[in-house]
Amino acid sequence: MSSIMVSRVKQKQIAQLISSGKRLDGRGLTDYREVQLEDGVIERAEGSARVRLGKTEVMVGIKIEVGEPFPDVPNEGVLTVNAELVPLASPTFEPGPPDENSIELARVVDRGIRESKAVALEKLCVEPGKKVFIVFVDIYVLNHDGNLIDASAIASLAALLNTKMFNYEVKEGEVKIKPGYTSLPVRNYPMAVTFAKISDKLVVDPWLEEEQVMDARLTVTVEKDGKVCAVQKGGYGYFTMQQVLEAAKIAREKAEELRKLVVKG
Amino acid sequence: MLQETPRKLIDESGIRLDGRGLNELRPIKIEVGVLSNADGSAYIEQGKSKILAAVYGPKEVHPKHLALPDRALLRCRYHMAPFSVEERKSPAPSRREMELSKVIREALEPSVFVEYYPRTSIDLFIEVLQADGGTRCSGITVASLALADAGIPMRDLVAACAAGKVEGRLALDLTDLEDKGGEADVPLAWMPNLNAVTLLQMDGMLTMEEFEHVVNLALQGCKQIYQLQKETLKAKYVTVKEAVEE
Numbered sequence: 319m320s321s322i323m324v325s326r327v328k329q330k331q332i333a334q335l336i337s338s339g340k341r342l343d344g345r346g347l348t349d350y351r352e353v354q355l356e357d358g359v360i361e362r363a364e365g366s367a368r369v370r371l372g373k374t375e376v377m378v379g380i381k382i383e384v385g386e387p388f389p390d391v392p393n394e395g396v397l398t399v400n401a402e403l404v405p406l407a408s409p410t411f412e413p414g415p416p417d418e419n420s421i422e423l424a425r426v427v428d429r430g431i432r433e434s435k436a437v438a439l440e441k442l443c444v445e446p447g448k449k450v451f452i453v454f455v456d457i458y459v460l461n462h463d464g465n466l467i468d469a470s471a472i473a474s475l476a477a478l479l480n481t482k483m484f485n486y487e488v489k490e491g492e493v494k495i496k497p498g499y500t501s502l503p504v505r506n507y508p509m510a511v512t513f514a515k516i517s518d519k520l521v522v523d524p525w526l527e528e529e530q531v532m533d534a535r536l537t538v539t540v541e542k543d544g545k546v547c548a549v550q551k552g553g554y555g556y557f558t559m560q561q562v563l564e565a566a567k568i569a570r571e572k573a574e575e576l577r578k579l580v581v582k583g
Numbered sequence: 584m585l586q587e588t589p590r591k592l593i594d595e596s597g598i599r600l601d602g603r604g605l606n607e608l609r610p611i612k613i614e615v616g617v618l619s620n621a622d623g624s625a626y627i628e629q630g631k632s633k634i635l636a637a638v639y640g641p642k643e644v645h646p647k648h649l650a651l652p653d654r655a656l657l658r659c660r661y662h663m664a665p666f667s668v669e670e671r672k673s674p675a676p677s678r679r680e681m682e683l684s685k686v687i688r689e690a691l692e693p694s695v696f697v698e699y700y701p702r703t704s705i706d707l708f709i710e711v712l713q714a715d716g717g718t719r720c721s722g723i724t725v726a727s728l729a730l731a732d733a734g735i736p737m738r739d740l741v742a743a744c745a746a747g748k749v750e751g752r753l754a755l756d757l758t759d760l761e762d763k764g765g766e767a768d769v770p771l772a773w774m775p776n777l778n779a780v781t782l783l784q785m786d787g788m789l790t791m792e793e794f795e796h797v798v799n800l801a802l803q804g805c806k807q808i809y810q811l812q813k814e815t816l817k818a819k820y821v822t823v824k825e826a827v828e829e
Contacts (some may be wrong), residue, residue: 419686549785556779
């Protein structure tokens with residue numbers, strides 16, 4: 319992915335402000351941009367959500383199909399997460415098969431959902447070893463203004479939470495759809511919190527221009543009881559050990575905040 | 584080559600299936616300069632994991648438009664041989680391999696003075712010949728040596744090691760069985776001279792306290808591996824120096 323050009327003057331300004339604890343858009347170092355969440359935006363999908371994180375915009379649609387389980391877990395449904403960086407979202411996104419950025423994005427979101435066992439996959443088995451439900455989580459980036467991971471994680475969880483499973487019965491080995499719906503069994507709420515390292519400081523929820531200036535990126539995903547369930551470092555720079563541990567602590571607080579926006583009641 | 588899954592991965596006294604204690608690394612064997620065509624190469628055996636790495640470059644970039652005006656383009660391919668795992672792996676790059684190629688590149692790039700070689704590429708190939716857990720870490724360890732063997736100027740060697748949680752206990756350098764049967768795995772890459780964590784990933788579930796312990800445990804592993812890396816390089820170039828002096 320080619321990069322967005324940020325002028326040297328602006329790069330310097332962003333970095334200098336951060337070293338004095340401020341940010342160009344007026345946020346504090348650990349503040350998120352405004353999060354706007356709409357769910358159920360696509361009627362054809364079993365579940366869906368659209369998240370705006372500042373100007374970053376991500377839509378997630380959930381589709382459910384009947385398919386075969388993995389041979390090593392014959393009694394469990396299948397969860398797959400895929401991300402599309404569609405060309406309309408940024409001048410740097412090119413059409414074509416998923417590149418490493420979209421694969422990383424999908425896999426980091428996937429890890430949070432999978433490792434926190436958010437979706438009760440064992441309840442999605444129709445016939446052990448033969449038929450299970452496959453939950454497709456498709457992340458669709460609509461506007462890229464930085465921090466796609468957190469926006470996608472929020473949207474994915476919100477979409478899973480409003481996913482309706484069709485009622486069904488099994489007749490002669492075939493799954494027949496019956497009228498009515500039940501909600502998808504979701505029992506954990508992982509939230510990804512991403513940091514950028516700029517001027518040797520940790521900054522939460524980097525926007526696009528901050529991402530161009532940052533040395534490195536660190537995502538810590540925290541589940542509902544405050545346990546860490548996924549971590550991913552990205553970018554060409556590095557973190558010190560102290561920064562890693564500090565990030566984990568901040569992530570726990572921030573995850574709690576975000577969770578209140580997504581999980582109601 | 585099917586193995587039966589044993590019931591317990593760690594016994595009451597903290598001894599693991601392969602006889603190791605919780606804080607012990609697997610036996611490691613490293614060689615550098617193992618391939619004649621490559622500008623730099625290295626080979627590692629860490630327990631049953633066997634991995635080869637080769638470096639080509641700095642050299643002209645193909646395709647040319649990828650060249651960077653101010654630094655070298657570091658490219659990395661992490662790839663597993665079809666016979667490296669229990670069930671044959673298709674040789675086409677999987678999504679996992681693509682992600683690992685990216686994070687490994689990002690783990691190594693901070694160590695390389697890429698700005699010394701603008702408009703060139705440094706191509707790094709990691710081939711996993713046999714996998715038994717921790718291959719991204721062993722891959723980074725061995726690739727860093729291959730870069731050094733190629734004579735590319737570096738800030739430091741990068742040592743990598745994983746730690747995790749298995750049957751409720753925190754343990755260093757997990758094997759494949761321990762990783763699959765365990766509760767969490769945290770791979771970490773480290774440059775000691777800069778106190779720099781250049782790769783950090785995690786899957787599984789850990790409390791904050793456990794996370795801190797596991798990260799520190801992995802760091803201890805990195806320190807030991809770093810010593811081995813240095814010894815390997817010294818051993819190789821001392822013999823070269825002696826040969827030259829004769």
